[in-house]
Amino acid sequence: MSGTSLGMPAFPRAAAVSTGDSRLRANLTHATHTIRDKRARAVAELDDWAQLRAAGAAVKDRTLRHLDHYLERLEESVVAAGGRVHWAADAEEANRIVTRLVRETGEREVVKVKSMATQEIGLNEALAEAGIRAYETDLAELIVQLGDDLPSHILVPAIHRNRSEIRDIFLREMGSWGRPAPEGLSDSPAELAEAARLHLREKFLTAKVGISGANFMVAESGTLVVVESEGNGRMCLTLPETLISVVGIEKTVPTWQDLEIFLQLLPRSSTAERMNPYTTTWTGTTDGDGPRTFHLVLLDNGRTDTLADTVGRQALRCIRCSACLNVCPVYERAGGHAYGSPYPGPIGAILTPQLRGIEGSLEASLPYASSLCGACYEVCPVAIDIPEVLVHLRERVVEGGPVTRRGTRTVLKPARGHAAERAAMRAAAWAFDHPGALRGGMRLASRTRRLHPRRLPGPGRAWSDSRELPAVAAESFRDWWRRTRGEQRPDGASGEGRGGVR
Amino acid sequence: MRVALFVTCINDTLYPRTGQAVVTLLERLGVEVDFPGAQSCCGQPQFNTGYRHATEPLVHRFDRAFRDYAYVVTPSGSCAAMVRDNYPRIGAKAAAEGRGRELADAAARAVPKTYELTEFLVDVLKVTDVGAYYPHTVTYHPTCHGLRMLGLGDRPRRLLEHVRGLELRELPGAEECCGFGGTFAVKNPAVSAAMGADKVRAVARTGASAVCTVDNSCLMHIGGTLARQGSRVRPVHIAEILAATEDGAEGGAVPGAVDGAEGGAR
Numbered sequence: 162m163s164g165t166s167l168g169m170p171a172f173p174r175a176a177a178v179s180t181g182d183s184r185l186r187a188n189l190t191h192a193t194h195t196i197r198d199k200r201a202r203a204v205a206e207l208d209d210w211a212q213l214r215a216a217g218a219a220v221k222d223r224t225l226r227h228l229d230h231y232l233e234r235l236e237e238s239v240v241a242a243g244g245r246v247h248w249a250a251d252a253e254e255a256n257r258i259v260t261r262l263v264r265e266t267g268e269r270e271v272v273k274v275k276s277m278a279t280q281e282i283g284l285n286e287a288l289a290e291a292g293i294r295a296y297e298t299d300l301a302e303l304i305v306q307l308g309d310d311l312p313s314h315i316l317v318p319a320i321h322r323n324r325s326e327i328r329d330i331f332l333r334e335m336g337s338w339g340r341p342a343p344e345g346l347s348d349s350p351a352e353l354a355e356a357a358r359l360h361l362r363e364k365f366l367t368a369k370v371g372i373s374g375a376n377f378m379v380a381e382s383g384t385l386v387v388v389e390s391e392g393n394g395r396m397c398l399t400l401p402e403t404l405i406s407v408v409g410i411e412k413t414v415p416t417w418q419d420l421e422i423f424l425q426l427l428p429r430s431s432t433a434e435r436m437n438p439y440t441t442t443w444t445g446t447t448d449g450d451g452p453r454t455f456h457l458v459l460l461d462n463g464r465t466d467t468l469a470d471t472v473g474r475q476a477l478r479c480i481r482c483s484a485c486l487n488v489c490p491v492y493e494r495a496g497g498h499a500y501g502s503p504y505p506g507p508i509g510a511i512l513t514p515q516l517r518g519i520e521g522s523l524e525a526s527l528p529y530a531s532s533l534c535g536a537c538y539e540v541c542p543v544a545i546d547i548p549e550v551l552v553h554l555r556e557r558v559v560e561g562g563p564v565t566r567r568g569t570r571t572v573l574k575p576a577r578g579h580a581a582e583r584a585a586m587r588a589a590a591w592a593f594d595h596p597g598a599l600r601g602g603m604r605l606a607s608r609t610r611r612l613h614p615r616r617l618p619g620p621g622r623a624w625s626d627s628r629e630l631p632a633v634a635a636e637s638f639r640d641w642w643r644r645t646r647g648e649q650r651p652d653g654a655s656g657e658g659r660g661g662v663r
Numbered sequence: 664m665r666v667a668l669f670v671t672c673i674n675d676t677l678y679p680r681t682g683q684a685v686v687t688l689l690e691r692l693g694v695e696v697d698f699p700g701a702q703s704c705c706g707q708p709q710f711n712t713g714y715r716h717a718t719e720p721l722v723h724r725f726d727r728a729f730r731d732y733a734y735v736v737t738p739s740g741s742c743a744a745m746v747r748d749n750y751p752r753i754g755a756k757a758a759a760e761g762r763g764r765e766l767a768d769a770a771a772r773a774v775p776k777t778y779e780l781t782e783f784l785v786d787v788l789k790v791t792d793v794g795a796y797y798p799h800t801v802t803y804h805p806t807c808h809g810l811r812m813l814g815l816g817d818r819p820r821r822l823l824e825h826v827r828g829l830e831l832r833e834l835p836g837a838e839e840c841c842g843f844g845g846t847f848a849v850k851n852p853a854v855s856a857a858m859g860a861d862k863v864r865a866v867a868r869t870g871a872s873a874v875c876t877v878d879n880s881c882l883m884h885i886g887g888t889l890a891r892q893g894s895r896v897r898p899v900h901i902a903e904i905l906a907a908t909e910d911g912a913e914g915g916a917v918p919g920a921v922d923g924a925e926g927g928a929r
């Protein structure tokens with residue numbers, strides 16, 4: 162695969178292109194509106210949704226606060242159950258470990274369960290470089306892989322494709338990856354699914370190594386959990402001889418009982434199902450059943466640094482349900498690729514800059530990829546206040562401040578390129594705090610209102626390209642009040658004549 | 664009852680007739696209105712763009728301007744949300760940075776007394792029929808801050824439903840953001856404009872002659888998009904509808920808020 166998430170242009174530039182793609186917009190609008198309505202109905206069925214949501218947030222918060230403790234518990238339990246645990250500080254180390262583990266089996270092919278963590282680290286590309294072919298087995302991931310494309314949605318990575326595009330990809334590409342698509346394949350969902358099933362069955366039955374992520378890891382028992390709809394995951398988790406699971410450290414929950422909460426929150430939020438069709442759990446190895454060797458690669462890759470930020474850390478509660486993407490008006494227009502990461506939409510806008518740092522131009526633009534409408538927060542099953550984190554990260558971009566990088570506290574300098582804006586914001590704030598000066602400016606603006614341009618130069622052009630500018634009032638409210646009501650309150654706290662005096 | 668009007672900077676400079684409408688309306692309901700001149704901007708543009716420290720003096724200013732009042736009423740959902748949601752955050756962060764509790768205390772004083780207009784009418788004055796007359800078809804866009812941060816619910820609709828002569832038209836996809844988002848409109852112009860165009864399309868589908876909100880900032884974006892498209896649909900702040908009466912100057916024509924500055928202020 163040649164696709165990569167790195168090196169994407171900054172969000173506004175990428176989004177300006179994708180927003181103009183009418184087929185993409187139509188595909189996305191149709192898909193997101195369908196699922197968001199279904200989700201709302203599925204959630205409304207539960208009287209205790211608000212309590213479940215609060216419980217989910219609380220369990221995640223508590224676990225994250227004591228993550229070191231629970232990770233040690235988890236390691237002990239996995240080892241006791243016959244598994245092996247590897248710690249990876251970053252993407253490179255994780256890729257190195259997995260590549261080595263696959264090499265040790267002598268195999269050149271692996272089957273994969275859909276996994277965000279392995280996309281985050283670019284595992285398929287790293288394996289390809291080592292001469293190992295990784296086959297995606299989730300239907301949507303398969304479409305993305307065959308199309309030499311990038312995923313654009315957490316749950317439905319090929320959401321930007323419609324049925325006829327998918328048929329074309331299958332007909333063109335399946336043959337070079339394995340069993341070709343049947344001739345005369347139509348674009349009916351049943352025929353497309355059947356073509357994928359036959360193509361994938363070959364892989365399931367021959368692969369000796371499976372690679373997965375996990376939705377949850379239970380510290381007390383060392384159990385990993387994958388929640389899915391298609392059943393391809395269960396095939397990969399049970400048939401191969403060796404199973405390697407790459408999982409972000411934040412996926413830990415303390416006890417088996419905690420799953421009760423998340424197995425209710427997740428399916429309703431993501432697929433609008435009461436219960437997902439397949440929930441596979443595995444605990445180490447078992448004689449005569451499932452993989453004989455099990456490796457767990459625990460991935461940090463910026464998560465401990467994120468944890469150090471008391472506001473931003475709530476992003477680590479995320480259970481990757483994708484509900485926030487499906488309600489996001491910005492995602493709906495810009496599409497997932499504009500976010501330059503496997504994590505698109507509102508969660509991507511707060512997670513990517515935290516995992517990668519905000520120094521890059523894409524990362525610095527992501528916290529601004531939101532109108533702060535709050536729809537994401539409203540639907541998030543673990544109550545991540547995404548708008549709060551967005552504004553917090555914006556502050557880091559323009560004002561700098563304390564951050565943790567690779568475990569070390571440092572103070573970030575304000576991003577370059579915001580100097581003019583910073584000056585304008587400070588000037589505005591100063592003027593607003595000095596009513597005398599402000600009133601002078603406002604009166605001047607009123608008197609010259611006939612001269613004001615209807616189109617603005619510079620950054621303001623972005624406004625006047627598509628919208629008329631409002632006109633400055635002939636008389637401000639303040640002046641009207643004084644003219645009609647006379648002077649101010651008797652206690653003189655009016656600020657009149659006190660401009661600039663604090 | 665005596666209340667302080669927090670008119671907000673955008674209404675002060677661009678939409679003074681909204682402030683005038685609030686005064687007319689509240690006085691008609693027997694409320695005494697003060698306009699403390701020390702007031703200024705709530706700081707939302709700075710705060711939401713990431714300039715929290717530049718916002719701090721404005722929190723103090725808000726506190727100083729309104730300290731003596733039991734109620735602060737504002738015709739802006741987003742400014743009310745700024746005070747209620749973000750002032751405490753600003754206070755807490757300043758305290759966490761070791762700069763004392765002054766801002767947190769200022770926020771604590773501001774939060775409980777700050778009301779968005781429709782909230783004040785329904786929750787404090789306990790009226791839904793404000794005696795207004797507005798013989799036009801109107802559609803209502805619930806702005807994001809009003810809807811999600813303040814939880815205004817059906818308060819604005821209940822007020823509109825009691826306006827004589829007014830025919831309320833359901834807005835398709837009402838709860839979707841119009842795409843304004845303050846500096847978002849400038850930082851992500853393509854997406855913002857696309858959202859605005861979709862909102863305006865939904866407004867047109869209602870066949871209403873006016874679109875109303877509790878917030879002139881969103882209305883500036885919707886109205887600017889409407890005007891650019893040459894639409895005859897008028898953006899109008901809910902306060903101006905609620906202030907209109909049969910004999911009053913506001914009752915005759917739909918106030919043209921696009922050029923709303925031309926209104927009664929001359």
Ligand code: SF4
Pocket residue numbers: 430478479480481482483484485486508537540541542543544545
């Ligand atoms: S942030 Fe919340 S809504 Fe979005 S994917 Fe994560 S859990 Fe789901």
